[in-house]
Amino acid sequence: MKRTHLPLNALRVFDAAARHLSFTRAADELAVTPAAVGQQIRALEDVLGVVLFRRTSKGLELTDEAVAGLDTLREGFLRFEESVQAMQAGQSSYSYAIAAPHEFWATWLAPRLAAFRKENPEIRYQLIAGEEVDFTEANLDIAIRLAEGPGDLEGLQLAPAMRVVVATDSAPDDWIAWPGAPLPDGAEAVLQVGNAAQALASVRAGLGKAMLPLLLVEELLADGRLKALQGPEPGHRAYWLVAPRPQWRQKKVRQLVEFLMA
Template identity: 55%
Template structure:
């Protein structure tokens, strides 16, 4: 029998009736009437073309076919229960799965998740590095994703922005506007004739600038902590960025209290002018 044609509800009724050897006790367990149990059993017997119970005067007795099949059916239901448990564990309020660019994780997200974790002890985070645009939620079991760019356009995906972003040029204290240029993927239009250095992400570019290798233009949010610590300084007032940071998730995830709470925490933690 094809999986799509399996009479799962009738099999559940049969398993309860076989375990109790009583339609009445099975009905009590399933919160239905004994007549409803009897109807389900008769329908199942007709579907399978097999007699499952011998109706005796005072009780029921399994036929050899039913007795042989019952252990496998019970193992199947146990497997269903374990599957449901695993799915619920993956969406547990104690676990948050996020995807975000490496630079954002290192420069902004990780410290805030640490603060959030201190507010909610026992909370666990699963972080996936994702640097290439929007996340394909159909291929990933994620609660939330963060990307830099435009508002998500995929059907069923909704987002909340962290606010308008600026691009600023930063370098080590004492460096000038003539310092070598450090390029990275988030700033493909770096205003340099030729880049002296190219790094894989904006976070590494900021670290390189702090080390004295030159200057780099980055989203202000990524540089905020290094600016506050004095590791780098701003060489210009910046300019509006064409993109911004988006917290995104499919509609069902937005219904989860844990997602809404984390989004509110992260959005409220953005300092004015940092993004």
């Protein structure tokens, strides 16, 4: 029998039924109905061409054919568990590969990662340049993206999608435009930049005003380094923590996400 044709689910049901010698108790363990257990056992018997259980006045009994393969089957399941544990161990619990926009790393994420590491000194970080990096190619654990939603990934929104027009106290009344923030009708930009990082750097240098995500500039507004000229107001894009489902389920990723969301 080819490996791809192994009836693994039916073998798992057989193992449970053999341990309990009861379809009902096996069903309780597997969170299915006794009828489903019976169907799996009959299907397995059809595939193998043998009878696995017989009913007696005392209840279910294993046939000689069932007993002959049971120890090896259970050893196989143990090897499966060891294999899974080995694969999980290959992903370090203390190392994070993170992709994030440069400006967001500098103003929001880096201080929080420092606080997380203060509580967990064994932690190590690797920052991957570019928020749209492929998770598989870069072996990412998690990414932060400025987007309308998580797309095909699992994700949590860090804050509501709010935006605000900001400038320094001495800045001229000139617009700085970037692709993520359309200008008001009739407004003309004196400076066109490529992303939020360049827009924020230009604002902080006193070149003019720009519309930026509130979460990006919230702390700069709070300590007076920037001032709000308009807003905050609802926007379309927010900062999202995103990852494919396998990464999202990792214990270390859940711990970091819980810390950042807190």
